[in-house]
Amino acid sequence: MTTVTIDKAAPTRKVKYGSMSRDRAWALRWSYFFLVIFAIFSLTPPIYMLITSLKSSAEISAATNPWWVFHPTLDNYIGLLTSNQFLRFFWNSAIVSIIVVTLTMLISVPAAFALARMRFWGSATLATGVFLTYLIPETLLFIPLFKMFAVIGDWTGIQLINRWYVLLIIYPTLTVPFCTWIMIGYFASIPKELDEAAVIDGASWIQTLTRIFIPVAFPGIIAATIFAFTVSWAQFLYPLVFTTSTDQLVMPVGIITTLIKGDVFNWGQIMTGALLGAAPPLIIYAFLMDYYIAGLTAGATKG
């Protein structure tokens, strides 16, 4: 047996130990710095809304510290939640959003699958066209759309204007193109071999979509759902233009048309309504975020 001796007296050189972690520490410090600034920036309005919603009208108009509640009250909440009108707005918003999200997913998922996987004449152009549609601002579209619905009403007698369900036709023009575009991206990232394997296993196009693509692209579908819900819940211009009777209004429009009377702003209830209106999207985010994790395709192919 020979013993191997390691020469420990190798030439020394100055090593800056921990320089890596020092860089990292600075990077962390800067990121926290900016994150805090962004957090303050984006959290200030909701906090102000919360503070104001807990004040009485008298306290709001009094010249006291706007960032402090001296006499907290739930009157604004009680007032809104017991008002049939407000509940009606909430109900309209909910029903419109749920139906629009369902419609959007029913249209855009198959559409995206077709555009991403079935190579047919003009499919690439069509895919770009879908996205371009989304780029046209609603401020340009609402007048011609209004005119169209008026004409349809004249010709067929089907009254669409000032009915909440007109929004079921209008909102998908915003949500379908964008969701289709998102889903095209997700479907395109699924390896081609996966649907080829399915085809060889004997799956039809529909089965490939429902049993392979939808489960695999589930995070994408969640993202698209969140987007569609947010757009339909927060849409303002279209419902403002197309609905006027108070029983047809959705929440964003309902709050400002009923709580602003002339030049009198009922700030307490406006803030309360806005907070309550922001709750459903928040709850949905909280629930779906768990599913909204990428990497579900891991293991399908190498890597």
Place this chain on the structure above:
Amino acid sequence: MADVTLRKVVKRYDEVEAVRGIDLDIADHEFVVLVGPSGCGKSTTLRMIAGLEDISDGDIMIGGDVVNDVPPKDRDIAMVFQNYALYPHMTVAENMSFGLRLKRYPKAEIKSRIDEAARMLDIVELVDRKPKQLSGGQRQRVAMGRAIVRNPKVFLFDEPLSNLDAKLRVQMRIEIKKVHQKVRTTTVYVTHDQVEAMTLADRVVVMNHGRIEQIGTPNELYHKPATRFVASFIGSPAMNFIPCRLEDVAGKLHVRLTDRVSFPLPPARAARYQGVPRTDKLLLGLRPEHITEARQHSEPGVENFDAVLDVTEPMGMETLIYFTVEGSQVCGRVNPNAGAQDGAPLRLAVDLNNMHLLNEVTGVVL
């Protein structure tokens, strides 16, 4: 199980012809490997058999039926992909049974088939895992299991081992061979690795530029290559090609390599090459194992010569030597005890009984 026949199969992509008229007969139970460099049309050919690509011209028959316009699911084939293509949201058992479930097989039948395949592939304890919990080799086993449970007429493998590391590749190669010995399903296997082709195949199809260069058993291809392409593609290290010409010296046919080096041909070879014009530019094809250290006793057809080695590569059981003849590098294999050293001269022997003579212009083996 069935035979597969290709008749003048052509694949055109717009201007480019990827496959240029292929004729191939694959017998029932046969294991055929399509091998060639990337872009030679081997994968396209396989995908045409699978039905994943339309054929531009010709006929493909599986079990005697023309399947040109039959969709993949009705061809009764199973395919194993290079990147496994497992369904990531399904367990191993669900992956394997997907095809059977689509065809509404009874549950008991599905279960027994999965059990059998899992046992054959040694993945019994993995059936409840998801693909992402498996290693590369295990994923490839599952992909094979998915093919086996279908009990198809034909297995198609598209470079199934390319994503595995070298050691695992050797192991899975043996695994694939074992599976074929058990199930005996007609198999078409695509690879760019000539070792895989040689070790797995009953017959190898060497492809180049969308055409078949040669079809034969691994031994036929190794010992009787038809073209320079096949000769250089099969075998590692590759066959040496040394520019040469034939000449008659005192009534005997010689092959002249350089002004100073010329070997008399053994009688069998001399008779074979007698008709070759002496002015033709030729290539002497010699496999490295036919260039060895000189031996004590002379043997018929073995000629000795001296060379100065450029580089030596000790491999353990043998040493690879490299030297230069008229500007072309030549590789030989010598005994590790032959005393081969970088830059040193060595007396070598060349076995002309196993030589090949090629036309330098056409690349055809004479």
